[in-house]
Amino acid sequence: MPKVLAVDDAITNLQAYERILKQLKGIEVFPYTTSRAALLWAEDNPVDLLIIDYNMPSPNGLEFVERFKKMGGKADVPIIMITGAREHEVRYTAFDNGVDDFLQKPADPVQFVARVRNLLKLRERELKLAERAEKLTEEVRRVTAEIGHAEEETIFRLTRAAEFRDKETKNHTIRMGHYARLLVARIGLPTVTQETILLAAPMHDIGKVAIPDSILLKEGKLTPEEWEVMKGHARAGYEILKNSESPVIQMGAEIALSHHEKYDGSGYPQGLAGETIPLSGRICALTDVFDALLSDRPYKKAWPLHEVLENLRKGKGQHFDPKLVDAFVEIQPEIQKVRRMFSDAEAA
Ligand SMILES: [Fe+2]
Ligand SMILES: [Fe+2]
Numbered sequence: 384m385p386k387v388l389a390v391d392d393a394i395t396n397l398q399a400y401e402r403i404l405k406q407l408k409g410i411e412v413f414p415y416t417t418s419r420a421a422l423l424w425a426e427d428n429p430v431d432l433l434i435i436d437y438n439m440p441s442p443n444g445l446e447f448v449e450r451f452k453k454m455g456g457k458a459d460v461p462i463i464m465i466t467g468a469r470e471h472e473v474r475y476t477a478f479d480n481g482v483d484d485f486l487q488k489p490a491d492p493v494q495f496v497a498r499v500r501n502l503l504k505l506r507e508r509e510l511k512l513a514e515r516a517e518k519l520t521e522e523v524r525r526v527t528a529e530i531g532h533a534e535e536e537t538i539f540r541l542t543r544a545a546e547f548r549d550k551e552t553k554n555h556t557i558r559m560g561h562y563a564r565l566l567v568a569r570i571g572l573p574t575v576t577q578e579t580i581l582l583a584a585p586m587h588d589i590g591k592v593a594i595p596d597s598i599l600l601k602e603g604k605l606t607p608e609e610w611e612v613m614k615g616h617a618r619a620g621y622e623i624l625k626n627s628e629s630p631v632i633q634m635g636a637e638i639a640l641s642h643h644e645k646y647d648g649s650g651y652p653q654g655l656a657g658e659t660i661p662l663s664g665r666i667c668a669l670t671d672v673f674d675a676l677l678s679d680r681p682y683k684k685a686w687p688l689h690e691v692l693e694n695l696r697k698g699k700g701q702h703f704d705p706k707l708v709d710a711f712v713e714i715q716p717e718i719q720k721v722r723r724m725f726s727d728a729e730a731a
Contacts (some may be wrong), residue, residue, distance in 0.1 A: 392417065531570045555727075
């Protein structure tokens with residue numbers, strides 16, 4: 384039921400308003416003779432229409448409106464101001480302050496009812512619109528979240544498919560995503576980049592699906608020719624992921640292509656150097672090697688952590704971006720937490 388707040392310091396006026404408003408069925412009127420009390424009440428109660436006398440002891444009508452508008456949820460409540468015959472000029476200020484309509488004392492009952500009815504109708508329409516807008520926003524939010532979720536799942540499964548052919552464990556790619564995310568956070572990049580690389584980094588070796596088993600699964604050392612084929616996984620991964628509209632897959636393509644580049648230009652496939660290597664590629668070069676050295680692989684035992692970190696330090700400016708190595712060493716406590724959370728023992 385719409386709630387009408389009526390404020391007038393003259394009780395006879397208030398009674399007159401109430402009488403007139405009775406003609407409108409289904410509204411509730413809350414009459415107040417002091418503006419202070421009315422303000423207090425309005426703080427805690429919803430209002431659909433405010434009828435306010437201009438000339439009252441402080442706060443007067445204009446001051447009341449100013450405070451009323453600032454209360455939560457009151458900014459769009461329609462307001463009718465009642466003025467005396469000689470208070471004409473106050474209307475200009477009042478309009479500026481958000482008063483919607485005026486009535487002159489003594490209020491004409493027909494006019495009064497018509498204005499109240501119109502403004503309440505307007506109010507109802509606005510509330511419905513706001514509710515619809517709210518529902519739409521909610522719906523958009525839900526659908527976006529769903530798409531995000533579906534995309535995430537697709538990427539995850541794509542990565543899983545590639546791992547079926549690889550000797551590395553499933554948790555290697557998950558750990559890499561987390562390491563990369565922590566590193567991106569450390570160097571001050573925004574949350575969206577952190578979340579993107581978390582999903583994109585695990586795709587770094589997806590191109591291995593294009594490498595023949597005889598090479599990919601070979602026990603022992605690869606011949607130089609086999610090694611050349613093996614290197615092809617970087618470009619193959621890029622070919623699989625390139626030209627996507629998804630920011631995550633775009634970054635995945637970038638990482639696939641550049642995660643074997645080295646800071647001094649001696650890497651592959653393009654032999655890029657320094658900052659011409661995409662940042663995501665420089666990050667994944669570091670986190671990939673870090674995790675590989677720390678893990679047991681069929682051809683080698685896991686290295687102890689201090690040796691791995693020493694290896695990173697030695698690789699500064701050669702294999703790795705020096706700034707990234709420093710940042711990565713600084714976040715070791717968090718990195719070790721991830722390592723424990725996604726250990727290979729967990730995966731087995
Ligand atoms: Fe790789
Ligand atoms: Fe890897």
